[in-house]
Amino acid sequence: MEPVRVAAVGLGRWANVLADAYTRSDNVKLVTCFSRNPAKRDAFSARYGCGQDESLEALLRRDDVEAVIVTVPNDQHAGVIEQAAAAGKHVYVEKPIAIDLADGLRIQRAIESAGVAFLCGHSARHLGGLRAIKGFIASGEIGDVSMIEATFGNERGLELKATDWRGDPSKAPGGPLTQLGVHQIDNLQYLLGPVKQVFCFGKPMYTSVPNETVLQTVMEFESGQMAYLGTNWACPGHFMLNVYATRSNLFYDLDFSWWSNSKTTYEHSTLMRTQFASFSDDPDNRVLRKSLVQFAPTDHLRDEMEDFANAVRTGEPVEIDAALAVRNLAVVIAALRSAHEGRMVTIAEVLQQA
């Protein structure tokens, strides 16, 4: 297919991580970039051999730009996306779609009324292990799932300064829940369907910023199944997702060191399956067997961008559209409300009030 011509908008660290990934794809061609900071524009443009524009308006007027890759701060997503959609540009935005539901719904309306393609970058469901787990559940091979345990964290909170947007609850509410946990929320809704209600303990720990750095959330799904999500900014990096089903347990673990180098993430991940090697009537005489599951390599950041490019070219639906991204955000907001108010919160409650 003819590569989709994209422009990078917002040129912080993550714009570079993403560009490293999508410039490996034959389906995407980076043509220009924009940041308010000229030094960042020069650096990005030089690194990736693309053009640059001096304003968002100028970039959006270009006929050779079909789509924008939005990595501006979370609280600026809505404004940028409204402009881009109004200009007829397709939109990729980094997760979370926004940090409040009003902004999330503004984005959803702007996309729907412009009729452009849209994808929110919950790349984790493109990890090979997640694809394999989804297959095991869909085929029924592991039996019926009762619960999942997911955890995602790193040391980011230990280094936060008062001036860092990540430490500001109005810019990154719930810290690691908004920035990391939302990946696992997408994974959990991918595997189990919509969350119904949540409870969360969360607080700032081992930091001087006022934002939560450690949060533990339990969830009940509309299906009746349950899940736990641990998110932490006060420890070395980790990412796990463990599935408990009637005939097997699955343990997926990846080395966070390689998260943002998405072509290598696969090599540093394992999916272990536990099942019975023998099943005696005597419960003291049953032996479990662990076996490594082989699964197809993926490049999660490149692959999500190829899903987006396919939607631009063919009009086919993406996996993670605005409605689903809003629903992922609603779970974050429900969990934070739960942590602040010490009570169980339903997703319906937060959606109704948005």
Next chain:
Amino acid sequence: MEPVRVAAVGLGRWANVLADAYTRSDNVKLVTCFSRNPAKRDAFSARYGCGQDESLEALLRRDDVEAVIVTVPNDQHAGVIEQAAAAGKHVYVEKPIAIDLADGLRIQRAIESAGVAFLCGHSARHLGGLRAIKGFIASGEIGDVSMIEATFGNERGLELKATDWRGDPSKAPGGPLTQLGVHQIDNLQYLLGPVKQVFCFGKPMYTSVPNETVLQTVMEFESGQMAYLGTNWACPGHFMLNVYATRSNLFYDLDFSWWSNSKTTYEHSTLMRTQFASFSDDPDNRVLRKSLVQFAPTDHLRDEMEDFANAVRTGEPVEIDAALAVRNLAVVIAALRSAHEGRMVTIAEVLQQA
């Protein structure tokens, strides 16, 4: 030391598992046994080469019995222990100490007024991995702990018949939470101190009995730290305890197949430590290192019995006395009340009402 002469009271499956362990100890000598079922008495007596008594009263009158190992059903613990303590016998009881707090407190009073030694069999804290984790926390070597994730389950709920006491909420309230999870609750209070409050989602899943078979609980401790506990009777066996601290994460995993064969449990367990191999200012350029932690072998069921025997001989305190066992039970009861009422429950609330 002179071995403590013990009698086994209640001769179900677990009495055999325990006897296999404590008959390996030089500090314990099994002299007699009792069950209302003569066939069970004959079998146990023949298997372990000990005597047998036709009534509990006769057993408790024997001068050559110093202590009783109580493995009668949970709801009969209090009556048996009151009789034993009144007869001046030291008491080991299998966990949980009881299934309601009134019984737990009856046991605590009976032990204290008789002045006998008492230990409740939360053997899991005698696992080598738990000892090593406690050492890492106490020394400060892994930094400050923010959260722990613990999980313990097996397939028991998938086989429950309507007549099985395990499926009856009045005999085994909360199923795997009472029977398995209480081990992890003891581990968590061993590592982080007293639990302050809890929230739990729990329900019967993949069973026809009315008892919960899957429960997910989050806890906040008086220290401010947090933990999650997953308990499940609808999947293959598993036991994990993961600690997240500012300088390292610790992942402890054991193969449940070998749980009740306590001299081999050690060989089928691993403790993995994650820490930074290099720490660049650039978060995309930090590499984590996993390393297996070596720790001393233990035999958790034998070792807890040796702690008990030592207390009998020396009068020194045991690790898990009646007050602590009641506190472990209180966390179970708070979690179940939370699951039934859909709200956060404090330990103070359930203790005040007992």
